[in-house]
Amino acid sequence: MIGNLAIVLFDGLAFGMLLFVLSVGLSVTLGLMNFVNLAHGAFAMLGGYVTVLVTRELGLPFLWSLPAAFIVAALVSVGFERTLFRRLYRAGELNQVLFTIGLVFAASAAAAYVFGTAQQPIQLPQFLRGVTEFAGLRFGSYRIFLIIIALVITGLLVLGLEYTRFGAQIRAAVDNQRAAQGLGIDVDTVFAVTFALGSGLAGLGGALAIEMVGLDPSFGFHYLVYMMIVVSVGGLGSIAGSFVAASLLGIADVAGKYFVPDLGAFMIYLIMIAVLFLRPQGLFGKR
């Protein structure tokens, strides 16, 4: 029983870390830049298909495909940001929602056209397959890898945002766009880079997700729901909030399905409702 509990917690944490990598960029663009980018899920899906192409068509190792997924998603997103999204910054949330959800439909159709509607399997390197035994328990090697990557990303994000000059400029631009411009910060560029980093992380999340949850053209819709829950439970714009919320929801999801199978799939919604009932601004939200 204790062993089961440990494995459930571990699997839940791994799923939570996947949700964190998928969602944290959305939290940043939504919370810091006030742009409702539902296409975040489509950028995640793009990262997944980049990994499929890089490993299957180019025959490169899985680990090489991860930075490729990040970079392609970041570059494509900044193309969209420069040409389309920036026109919507002052257009109101409904317009942003309608436009970006339309992009998810388009991306889904494009993915189905190019790759078909089937699940896309990928080949993992030997050391990420199977299980690692520790204290008599068997932990999935890929899940350990996922947790380590998520922790590294968290560390880099916190360091980057809290302890670098660029991070201070992002926060300054968010606090007061006009004052930031008047003191010499190129706010457009700062926001474009931030947006690219957030979307790149979504792409990386999409690549990491294939082995755990699969990849098909509905990915952008399916995981958008999880992303929105993580962002709203964690609080907009908070990296720590996204981390805690993703861990909580991941563990609740796995534990719910394991211990209360009848309720399983609804567990995360119950948690979301409970948290937002008590703290409408989310766990770490400021407004």
Added chain:
Amino acid sequence: MATENAQTPLLQLENVRAGYGEAVVLDGVSLSVPEGGSLAVLGRNGVGKTTLLLTIMGFVNLMQGTVRFAGRDISGAPPHKRARAGLGWVPQERDIFASLTVEENLTATARAGQGNAGRWDLSSVYDLFPRLKERRANMGNQLSGGEQQMLAIARTLMTNPSILILDEPLEGLAPIIVEELIAKIGAMAKDEGMALVLVEQHAEVALGLTDQAIVIERGVIAHAAGSAELLKDQATLDRYVGLNLEGE
């Protein structure tokens, strides 16, 4: 510290018409500030003084006329490029970045200046405002009004500007802080030759800190004179600036 290069004004506005959307706030405004010069901008509330500064910084729709800085036409330049060129704007609301510490407020936008404008760094602004050094780890939203104003000025100095553009820096501050700020702004303008544009409700203070003055009335320059001369011209001050000469 007057400069020899007096033929090219540092900041020059020619026949500027500016406003918000379709609404014209300033019409036909021309002015110039030489290097090391200082200009007081006087007038009642709502006559367009802040709009004038926002026009200089590029935040306002410029409908006609030109803004030149250091000989370059910057009429179409975005605000961040104007700031980087050396325009040191201190906004009226202070606009301290609330989620940055005092020290981050100073360093996030700091730039090395060109030539002799490169003197400001953390240690020199902390020498100027020792209070900020004590509060360096506080967040921007944990400061008193006076501290916020010191931080706003220091933050702009850290960009090593060649002109300081102050929008009512003394508004709403305790008298003892006002005294301190007047002394320090005066020292920068008079002793170090920092060029200055000062919007201020208290005409006596503004005229004491500057060598030229303009009075704005309903979007046009109604009067222009040397500051010392205008200080003695009680009739003009009464007419355009009203009660503010006596101070509060």
